[in-house]
Amino acid sequence: MAAAVILDPARPIPGLADSKKLTARARERLAVLIRERALAWSVAEASVEEIDRLNILHASLLAMRRAVIALAIAPDEVRVDGNRCPDLALPVRAIVGGDALEPAISAASILAKTARDTYMLELDRLHPQFGLARHKGYPTAAHLAAIREHGVADFYRKSFAPVRHVLANLPLWPQENTA
Numbered sequence: 001m002a003a004a005v006i007l008d009p010a011r012p013i014p015g016l017a018d019s020k021k022l023t024a025r026a027r028e029r030l031a032v033l034i035r036e037r038a039l040a041w042s043v044a045e046a047s048v049e050e051i052d053r054l055n056i057l058h059a060s061l062l063a064m065r066r067a068v069i070a071l072a073i074a075p076d077e078v079r080v081d082g083n084r085c086p087d088l089a090l091p092v093r094a095i096v097g098g099d100a101l102e103p104a105i106s107a108a109s110i111l112a113k114t115a116r117d118t119y120m121l122e123l124d125r126l127h128p129q130f131g132l133a134r135h136k137g138y139p140t141a142a143h144l145a146a147i148r149e150h151g152v153a154d155f156y157r158k159s160f161a162p163v164r165h166v167l168a169n170l171p172l173w174p175q176e177n178t179a
Contacts (some may be wrong), residue, residue, distance in 0.1 A: 003043045003061035003110070004071050004078070007104050011037040018100040019109040024117065031114040034107045041107070041162035043115045049132035052159045061086040066110070081105045127153055 007013070014032045014179065015026065019156045036043060044066035046059035046159070064088040068078055079092045081098035098105040117136055126132035129150045144162050156163045164170065 001043060001045045001059060001110040001116040002066070002067045003041065003108040003115070004067040004075075005034060005041045005104050005111060006039040006071060006073055006075055008037055008039045012177060013037055013103070013107065014048075016103045016106040016110070018106060019113040021100070022110070027110050027117075030107075030110050038107065040071045040073040041111060042072075043069045043111050044070055045115075048157050049157060051157050055159070056157075057084065065173055081109065123130055123155055128174040144163050 013028055013030065019027055037099055044063050046054070046063040046066075050062060051059040061084060065082060065088060068075070068086065068088055068090070075090065077093060078085075079102050080086065080092060080094050081096075081102075083094050083096050085092040085094050095105065099109040100106070116152060120132045120136045122128070130146045132151065133143055134140075135149060137143070138172065139160075139162055147156070147162055147166055152158075152163050152166055158164065
């Protein structure tokens, strides 16, 4: 998931910050305000197949590109969190730590994270055995154990190391014995 946001200077949104430093409740509250007050916003994604084919970095750049292109208004400049920029026919600037420095990047980060969390909750309703509502897809011990126990569902990236290991019947952890 990636998002793009053009904030309205006349309608500031207090509390914007790096989405990783906000509680889930704060992100949800801010996401509503962002969608209400922004001049334009968009959320886009890259598919599991695209991630496996391109790799996670290039698929992330593709999702960013899609989010920017889907905006109802073209931005004067695209500011991206990180050190790599998507291929766009617009001026683009990468800002390391940008989600903590630039309000529009913070807003985009919040929309992308809340959209991803919503998707994880939907997947959890369909596949409760994986516990996606709790860990949101992060490789916790419980999540890795669920993959080992229940197998690899079609929504998993085959390029994700624990999934590769399960598919190849290799240990998830160095000390794990698969015999």
